[in-house]
Amino acid sequence: MTLMFYNTLSRKKEKFIPIEKNHVRLYTCGPTVYDSAHIGNFRTFLFEDLLKRLLLFKNYSVTHIMNITDIDDKTIRRSNEDGITLKELTHKYTDLFFSDSTWLKILPADKYPKATDHINEMIQMIQKLLDRGFAYVANDKSVFFKISNYPDYGKLIYIKSNLLQSSNRIADDEYEKDSPQDFALWKAYKPADGDVWWDSPWGKGRPGWHIECSAMSMKYLGQYFDIHCGGVDNIFPHHENEIAQSCAATSANFVKMWMHSEHLQIEGDKMSKSEGNFYRIEDLKKQGYTPEVIRFLLLNGHYRTKLNFSLSKRTEAEQAIQRIINIKSKLKTFKIKEENKSGPISEHQKNFISALEDDLDTPKALAILYIWIKDTFKEIDKNNFNKINVQAGLNFLEVVENLLGIIPPKINIPEKIQKLVDKRLYAKKKKNWEVADLIRQELIDLGWKLEDTVDGTVCKPI
RNA sequence: GGCGUCGUACCCAAGUGGCUAAGGGACCGGUUUGCAAAACCGUUAUUCGCCGGUUCGAAUCCGGCCGACGCCUCCA
Known part of the structure; x- marks a missing residue:
């Protein structure tokens, strides 16, 4: 099946056909590194990760660029507040972003260009816009994009530019511009910027x-x-403005498909830093969340619907993941008898992929996964599983993991624990139930639980 | 004022014109097991915010109402 994605530009699901055959060029808006990213930011990054994993699964080669915004009002303000240089601040939070991303099993981009490393490219583009009459230099030497000279403005937000209503925030803007809707391409230097500035044809600024x-x-x-x-939230103004300035500069199309993820809510409310209702990855890590649990919780809702993140859902996610671990462990440990018949060829894997191909329908894909798990347990119980079925099942789980990243890696059992397990097994053989149960309790206290199955005893961390 | 989204069981969440409304979590009953866990079987929405309309047929399309929410200049 072909890939279908919802394009914000057309507000419809569209067939995805890359511009260049077998090669997808992907740009994802990265973090502004003035503070640690929170769980809401990571919802978006995780949606993008899933998109990329699916493209890779479909055998596209993917060139993925994610920018690092290391210069803006917030970074300057924060570095002043913290009494450190802009570079010190942005390096700190860039590193943190990378370590959080890695911990969450997010596949790395091919390149993470930083804004401050591309000032020249930006100046060239601004010059082009000035030359073509889409921008002007204001009295204070800032440069603005002139929306009235660009009739296509409003493509993404579906609004005619002359209907844009200015809010109070615009009145507060300290820069001078012709029309309130015009946006800054270059901001002239102000004393508050400290030693953060670059030279340009229009003077010092950023x-x-x-x-x-x-x-x-x-x-x-x-x-x-x-x-x-x-x-x-990036649809307007960020992406709208990007389209305007890019198309104005090149007289060509800019991006074929725009994809946006909905916001995450926290405990039923809008996430806002001022109210303090947001979680950082490190907060969740401290509470014992695993990357898989976070990924499961964030992928459990479709990326275009609002999703509520609540600490109370943690157990639910852990239980659901445990079921995947159980089927994997079952497939790995149960002893296939020679006379076992072959089970029915499973259509579930195909359906699982189809769900994701249809605009990344993760809830549906997960539902299919659980139907498969149920069917698989049943067939195994009926001795209808042979070597080929087992291998197919394990392969499917590998595909699931490659796409969703929700299956925890195998945990090695420490020698000390294994010794206790063996000791209990001996007691159990002797039908010394008291000793066996005592050791089992001891293991629980140490954080390990046991499952006695027909194929042997399985030891799992709690 | 403009643009737009959502309302499906106790909770989460698919389904967007047609077989008995997926799936997960939770709960309860049963099978199995030395006990437990896991697994299995069964139970939990004659109904999809409310009211009308279109249709042979609607959770799904249309209209109205109620409720929650997002954006409208720098928040993923």
């Missing part, structure tokens, strides 16, 4: 926010590329 993504995506992916992702 780039506006939107221009970095246009300049860097074009540099690494070309003028026109396949997919650009981000959170829904």
Whole structure:
């Protein structure tokens, strides 16, 4: 089946056909490194990770670029507050972002270009926009994009530019511009910027926010590329502005498919830093969350619906994951008898993939996975599973893991624990139930539980 | 004011015109087991926020209402 993705540009599910055969060029909006990323940011990054994993599974080669925004109002403000240089601040949070991403099993991008390393590219693009009459230099030497000269403005947000209503925030803007809707390409230096500035044809200053993504995506992916992702909040103004400035600069199309993930809510409320209702990865890690549990919770809702993240759902996710671990362990340990018949060829794997191919329908894919698990247990109980079925099952679980990343890696049993397990097994053989149960309790206290099965005793961490 | 999303069991969540409304978690009963765990079997929505309409037929399309929510200049 072909891939279908919802394109924000058309507001419809569309067949995905890459511009270049077998090669997908993907740009995902990265973090602004002024603070640690929170679980909401990671919902978006996880959605993008799933998208990429699916593209790779479909045998596309993927060139994935994720920007690091290391210069903007927030980074400057934060570095002043913390009394450290902008570089010190952004390096700290960039490193943290990478370690959180790795811990969450997010596949790395091919390149993470930083805004501050691409000031020249941005200046060139701004110059081009000035030359073509889509931008102007204001009295204070800032450069703005002139929306009134760009009639296509409003493609993503579905609004005619003349209907854009200005909010109070615009009135507070300290820069001078012709029209309130015009956005900054280059911001003239202000004393509050400290020693953060670059030279430009228009004087000292720093780039506006939107221009970095246009300049860097074009540099690494070309003028026109396949997919650009981000959170829904980026639709306007960020992505709208990116489209305007990119298309105005090149007179060509910019991005074929825009994909956006919905917001995550926390304990039923909108996540907001001012209210303090957000979780960082390190917070969850401290509470004992595993990457798999977080991934499961975030992938359990479709990426285009609002999802509520609640600490109370943790057990639910752990139980659900445990079921996957159980079937895997069953497939690995049960002894296949020669006379076992072959079970029915499973259609579930195909259906699982089809669900993901249909605009990344993870809840449906998970449902199919659980139907498969149930069927597999049944067939095994009926002795209808032979070597080929077992191998097919294990292969399927590998596919599931490659796509969703929700199956924990095998845990090695420490020697000390194994010795206790053996000791109990001996007592059990002698039908010395008291001793066996005592050791089992001892193991539980040490954090390991036992399952006696017909194929032997299985030891699992709690 | 403009643009847009959502409302399916105790909780989470698929399904967007047609076989008995997926699946997970939770709960209860049973089988199995030395006991436990795991697994299996069964039970939990004659009904999809409410009211109308279209249709042979709607959770699914249309209209209205109620409720929750997002964006409208720098928040993933």
